[in-house]
Amino acid sequence: MSDLADRTVLRGRDIPAVAQPARAPVLPLSLRGVTLQLAGQTILDALDLDLGTRGCTVIMGPNGTGKSLLLKLLHGLILPTSGQIRWGALPPAEVTARQSLVFQKPMLLRRSVAANLDFVLQARGKDRGRGDALLDHVGLRHKSDQPARQLSGGEAQRLGMARALATDPDVLLMDEPTASLDPASTLAIETIMTEARSSGIRVILVTHDVGQAKRMADDVVFLHRGRIAEHRAAPDFFARPDTEAARDFLQGNLVL
Numbered sequence: 001m002s003d004l005a006d007r008t009v010l011r012g013r014d015i016p017a018v019a020q021p022a023r024a025p026v027l028p029l030s031l032r033g034v035t036l037q038l039a040g041q042t043i044l045d046a047l048d049l050d051l052g053t054r055g056c057t058v059i060m061g062p063n064g065t066g067k068s069l070l071l072k073l074l075h076g077l078i079l080p081t082s083g084q085i086r087w088g089a090l091p092p093a094e095v096t097a098r099q100s101l102v103f104q105k106p107m108l109l110r111r112s113v114a115a116n117l118d119f120v121l122q123a124r125g126k127d128r129g130r131g132d133a134l135l136d137h138v139g140l141r142h143k144s145d146q147p148a149r150q151l152s153g154g155e156a157q158r159l160g161m162a163r164a165l166a167t168d169p170d171v172l173l174m175d176e177p178t179a180s181l182d183p184a185s186t187l188a189i190e191t192i193m194t195e196a197r198s199s200g201i202r203v204i205l206v207t208h209d210v211g212q213a214k215r216m217a218d219d220v221v222f223l224h225r226g227r228i229a230e231h232r233a234a235p236d237f238f239a240r241p242d243t244e245a246a247r248d249f250l251q252g253n254l255v256l
């Protein structure tokens with residue numbers, strides 16, 4: 001894997017031949033009274049949240065508390081029942097294209113590793129010459145010609161990360177990206193996330209892994225029963241959680 005936190009590879013700005021038009025800022029993020037009801041149930045209840053321009057926000061909480069649905073709301077895949085989500089000065093129609101969403105298991109095309117990446121670069125009108133550099137960045141260049149569906153779980157997720165970065169995102173939304181991976185593969189994905197964060201990409205990570213949250217988070221949003229129970233700087237949250245639910249969660253007790 002590349003040991004460079006190489007913004008130029010991530011962002012494709014290494015050859016400044018053509019002046020890039022200024023992009024409307026996608027951050028800060030502001031949620032006001034965001035409520036999501038599905039099948040008559042209130043899943044997310046009047047969320048207020050402000051996220052700043054940089055860093056990694058970790059979203060934690062028990063199963064079924066609405067973390068994945070919150071990511072989908074943030075990505076514009078679903079709309080809140082009520083309330084407002086504002087990404088900087090961005091018109092809602094432009095939000096999705098400025099972000100990449102990474103799931104626990106990437107859906108890979110029945111093509112080679114390189115072709116999976118090239119498909120995204122082409123579809124999004126990006127420089128197709130960046131494919132090799134992106135594969136280098138995630139340590140998969142030597143697998144370029146291999147069928148993507150033969151990759152191990154960890155390699156597949158690294159390809160998922162390369163695809164996510166290929167879209168030149170301002171925000172990476174990650175939904176338990178290492179949930180089924182071993183420590184070495186988890187480290188590889190965390191390294192890619194850390195490099196992305198260092199390059200200025202805003203990272204929002206859902207994880208159940210307290211160790212990972214401690215390694216990655218600048219701030220933590222703790223969701224419980226569809227509400228934001230806590231939103232704190234990571235050192236404060238881990239040292240002195242305010243709520244009993246968060247204390248129990250961090251101690252590995254069952255939180256209902």
Ligand SMILES: Nc1ncnc2c1ncn2[C@@H]1O[C@H](COP(=O)(O)OP(=O)(O)OP(=O)(O)O)[C@@H](O)[C@H]1O
Binds near residue numbers: 043065066067069
């Ligand atoms: N399309 C849907 N219709 C109705 N209910 C849904 C739908 N999608 C999700 N839910 C419910 O919304 C709740 C929150 O789901 P979500 O997947 O966001 O939880 P989560 O916090 O990510 O859970 P986990 O930690 O288990 O991944 C769950 O009770 C789930 O069953």
